[in-house]
Amino acid sequence: ETGVTQTPRHLVMGMTNKKSLKCEQHLGHNAMYWYKQSAKKPLELMFVYSLEERVENNSVPSRFSPECPNSSHLFLHLHTLQPEDSALYLCASSPGRDTYNEQFFGPGTRLTVL
């Protein structure tokens, strides 16, 4: 295991539900990321947090709302999602945002929106 955990592993929700995805890293890293992985598409970077401050938001719809209460935890709050939001949501962390750092990924949350 890489030291990055995600819960839940699977989530089914209706379009009017509110749910949250949780990510926790035990690696002492300072940067955390949310990615969306859809079939046959490149990974899409959604949000980046560095030292608990959001530093990137790649034009993600407001129905996705991230939260980083401390450097070890990252949440993705979901509200009124659409069926096309169904995907694997991956959390990752890295020691810092230096460009040569590899990222360590969690196992992902498989989200299905009905």
Next chain:
Amino acid sequence: AQSVAQPEDQVNVAEGNPLTVKCTYSVSGNPYLFWYVQYPNRGLQFLLKYITGDNLVKGSYGFEAEFNKSQTSFHLKKPSALVSDSALYFCAVRTRNSGNTPLVFGKGTRLSVIA
């Protein structure tokens, strides 16, 4: 702008044969290059990276990759494939000293090693 191309959606190899998974990139400056592997129901796992120095990089599980600046390629290789190598492989690039530029991933190549 940065981009990565993995021209093959699927690569099939017989067990024991050498394997190659292709990757070409485009960046405005010098690149940092990465390979990740994803097994079923798992997140991406780091395999190796090129930062500087020797163009041949060795990584986990016997994999290696060669940085070729003139061909802007970073192909992943292994001399003898195992059935357990069957997975989805992603190449990624980031421009050196790019500040806030994100890591850009290719679409992935599915490797199937047949016994």
